[in-house]
Amino acid sequence: MPWAWWNGEDKAWHVPFRSFYELRRRWPAIEAAAERSDPEARRQRREAAKSTAEDEDAKAAETERRRRRYPVPASELPLDRVLMSHEGPLVVVEVTGELVPMETAARHHPWSSGLPDDLVWALWWRATHEELVKACELRS
Incomplete structure (x- = not known):
């Protein structure tokens, strides 16, 4: 986003008013990313992925790598x-x-x-x- 910067002390993004319309345009993507990052949503995705074929393949590959x-x-x-x-x-x-x-x-x-x-x-x-x-x- 133009002219936005991260403030490490506040742990927040600062967006100047001149970037307001760009922020509004990007807001749906930001909101969707926040929902995906929610701890409860992440836990539900992990639970849903358990016991799938892809999960079993990933576990087998990790076991082989650890050897x-x-x-x-x-x-x-x-x-x-x-x-x-x-x-x-x-x-x-x-x-x-x-x-x-x-x-x-x-x-x-x-x-x-x-x-x-x-x-x-x-x-x-x-x-x-x-x-x-x-x-x-x-x-x-």
Whole structure:
């Protein structure tokens, strides 16, 4: 909104009179956003989303993410180097040797479906800044 500003002390938006017509034009969208943000409305949406197929898929994906494992080809084990993944830059710390079930790979790692090699689980952590710098130095 033109000429409006946020006052952190008051925790309020200040809208000058010259923006009055713009405020009136945008008011229905502001009101709808306020209704969606109401704690009771948010609680009702959370309750309605429980036990849906999308909710179950989201829970399964989050559980898989918490396991901190990533499928890697058995022939190319990326130990002690930064691996770029859909999760971001990862450092593989251990390869378990356990084969990745095809249904798990297809559900949570769809990019792996066309690989000709068997996949095994690799345990990872997020790459630190120093590890990223080291990886860049090794590439050049």
